[in-house]
Amino acid sequence: MALLSACDFSQSPKDRGGNGAPVTTPNHQSNEEGRPLSQNITEQRLALVIGNSDYLGDFLPNPSNDAKDIANLLRGYGFTVIHKQNLNQEQMDLAIIDFGQRLSQGGVGLFYFAGHGIQINQHNYLIPIGPKIPKARLVKYRAIDAQFVVDLMQEAGSRVNIVIFDACRNNPYRSYFRSQDGLTAMTAPQGTIISYATALGQQASDGNGRNGLFTQYLLKAIQTPGLTIEEVFKQTARGVQQESSGKQVPWRLSSLTDDFCFTTCAKRTTVDKQQALQQAETARKAEEQRLAQLRQQQQAAETARKAEEQRLAQLRQQQAEKARKAEEQRLAQLRQQQQVAETARKAEEQRLAQLLQQATLAFTRY
Numbered sequence: 001m002a003l004l005s006a007c008d009f010s011q012s013p014k015d016r017g018g019n020g021a022p023v024t025t026p027n028h029q030s031n032e033e034g035r036p037l038s039q040n041i042t043e044q045r046l047a048l049v050i051g052n053s054d055y056l057g058d059f060l061p062n063p064s065n066d067a068k069d070i071a072n073l074l075r076g077y078g079f080t081v082i083h084k085q086n087l088n089q090e091q092m093d094l095a096i097i098d099f100g101q102r103l104s105q106g107g108v109g110l111f112y113f114a115g116h117g118i119q120i121n122q123h124n125y126l127i128p129i130g131p132k133i134p135k136a137r138l139v140k141y142r143a144i145d146a147q148f149v150v151d152l153m154q155e156a157g158s159r160v161n162i163v164i165f166d167a168c169r170n171n172p173y174r175s176y177f178r179s180q181d182g183l184t185a186m187t188a189p190q191g192t193i194i195s196y197a198t199a200l201g202q203q204a205s206d207g208n209g210r211n212g213l214f215t216q217y218l219l220k221a222i223q224t225p226g227l228t229i230e231e232v233f234k235q236t237a238r239g240v241q242q243e244s245s246g247k248q249v250p251w252r253l254s255s256l257t258d259d260f261c262f263t264t265c266a267k268r269t270t271v272d273k274q275q276a277l278q279q280a281e282t283a284r285k286a287e288e289q290r291l292a293q294l295r296q297q298q299q300a301a302e303t304a305r306k307a308e309e310q311r312l313a314q315l316r317q318q319q320a321e322k323a324r325k326a327e328e329q330r331l332a333q334l335r336q337q338q339q340v341a342e343t344a345r346k347a348e349e350q351r352l353a354q355l356l357q358q359a360t361l362a363f364t365r366y
Contacts, residue, residue, distance in 0.1 A: 041078035043106065043107050043108060043159070044080075044103075044104045044106075044107030044108065045074075045077070045078045045079040045080065045107065045108045045110070046079065046080050046082075046099070046102055046103055046104075046107065046108070046109055046110065047071070047074050047079040047080070047081045047082065047109075047110035047111070047112065048082045048084070048095060048096065048099040048110070048111050048112070049067050049070055049071040049074070049081055049082065049083045049084070049110075049112040050067060050084045050085070050087060050092065050095065050112065050113045050114070050115070051063040051064045051065075051066060051067025051068065051084075051085050051086070051113075051114040051115065052085075052086055052087060052113075052114065052115030052116070052127070052128065052129050053085070053086060053114075053115070054086045054129055055115075055116060055127070055129060056129075056130070056131060056132060057132070058116075060115065060116070062114070062210070062211060062212050062215075063114030063115045064085060064086075064114070065210050065211055066114040066166075066211050066212060066215045067083065067085065067112065067114045068083070069210075069211060069215070069219055070112050070114075070215070070219070071083040071112075073219060073222060073223070074110065077222075077262040077263070079110060082095065082098075082099060086129050087128055087129060088128050088129050088130045089128040089130060089142055089143070089144070091128070092126070092128045092144050093144070096111075096144065096148075096149055096152065097152070099111065099152075100152035100153065100155070100156055103153060103156035103157075103158050104156070104157075104158070105156065105157035105158070106157065106158070106159045107158050107159060108158060108159060108160045108161075108260060109153045109156065109158040109160075109161050110162060111149055111153065111163065112164070113126050113167070114166070114215075115127060115128075115129075115167075116167070117146070117165065117167025117183060118139070118143075118167075118183075119183050119184045120136055120139045120140070122184045122185075122295075122298065123140070123145060123146075123147065123184070124145070124146040124147070124165065124167070124183045124184060124186060125139050125140070125143035125144060125145060125146065126143060126144040126146055126149075126167070127143050128142075128143065128144065130142075146163075146165070146186065147186055147187065149163070150163055150186060150187070150188070150189065150192060150194070151189070153192070154189040154190075154191070154192060158191065159191060159258055159260075160191055160193075160229070160256065160258060160260040161189075161191055161192040161193075162192070162193045162194075162195070162229055162260070163186075163188070163192065163193070163194040163195070164194070164195040164196075164197075164218070164233075165183050165194070165195065165196045165197060166196075166197035166212055166214045166215055166218075167183055167197070183196060184298065185253065185291055185294055185295065186253070188253050188254065188255045189255065190255050190257065191255065191256060191257060191258070192254075192255055192256070193229060193230070193233075193252065193253070193254040193255070193256050194252060194253045194254070195233045195236075195250060195251070195252040195253075196250060196251045196252065197212070197213075197214035197240070197248070197250055199249055199251050213240055213243060213244065213248065214236065214240055214248075214250060216239075217235070217236045217239035217240050217243075218232070218236045220235075220236075220239065221233070221235040221236045221239070222262050223262075225263045225264075225266075226261065226263060226264065226265060226266030227261060227262075227263075227266070228259050228260065228261055228265060229256070229259075229260045229261070229262075230252075230254065230256070232262070233250065233252050236250060237249065237250040237252075253287065253291070254287075
């Protein structure tokens with residue numbers, strides 16, 4: 001299970017809404033690592049929670065709150081939590097690799113990231129703490145590819161992996177290089193569910209409280225007894241969509257085959273297996289079609305962008321050619337004027353020579 005929350009927040013710690021109190025955690029006793037002493041959980045539940053706030057020249061207060069609240073909440077639901085704050089690239093790499101090595105086959109893995117996230121060339125990247133990245137081509141070398149995290153968790157053989165991207169805030173590098181808004185679709189291996197704070201290519205709201213709008217409702221939904229992870233995301237999406245008046249609509253992609261509930265799953269009415277399989281296949285095909293349309297839209301947007309760049313380049317070339325011809329014409333006119341002046345000068349010299357010759361002859365006669 002991986003949750004990624006990246007936010008652009010402008011509020012100070014004193015202005016986070018209400019009394020600024022953190023989320024209430026379930027009433028379970030826990031040891032120092034976050035393992036519950038009273039909850040009957042047999043499967044491994046391991047979480048890596050990272051909150052990056054201290055970006056150079058772009059401090060984000062909410063990621064620290066989101067990460068702390070998610071970490072505290074997960075401890076109450078049987079997770080061993082690895083909680084990290086303000087990591088640079090090397091530290092993020094080491095934490096993620098260590099997390100992947102500690103995951104067990106058949107368990108539940110949860111990765112949560114709060115901080116900046118951007119997409120470049122249809123790849124999502126998590127931005128570590130450190131110097132700003134000056135060029136788009138350097139992002140893949142100085143940031144963390146989100147797909148790497150998903151693939152690492154899948155390789156561990158976890159029963160359930162959940163990836164949540166709340167990383168659709170403003171692009172911190174827009175003044176440095178061009179990239180598209182929001183995040184792009186990713187590959188979800190079997191047993192993985194990926195949730196975005198808003199639609200692909202769109203920006204998410206920060207909210208007016210202690211947490212970002214998406215994480216605010218996610219924390220509430222996790223604490224609702226009996227919900228499957230799909231229902232947690234649906235409840236989160238309803239809250240976000242309603243509070244944002246439809247401006248922000250969370251999006252998800254799933255290839256889960258097993259249920260997962262933070263608490264004991266509620267009893268369900270038995271559904272015919274064949275019917276359930278048909279419904280799942282129909283939903284899968286619809287999701288594939290929707291993803292294909294989104295990719296097509298992204299490709300069309302990229303084609304339009306390249307065409308516009310080509311048009312601008314042609315305009316610049318035409319303007320340069322026009323300026324060159326105008327300059328050549330001006331120089332030709334100057335040369336012509338110089339030639340006319342030179343002809344006039346020679347004629348004047350010749351006239352003066354004739355006058356001098358006439359004066360000399362006249363002097364000789366007298």
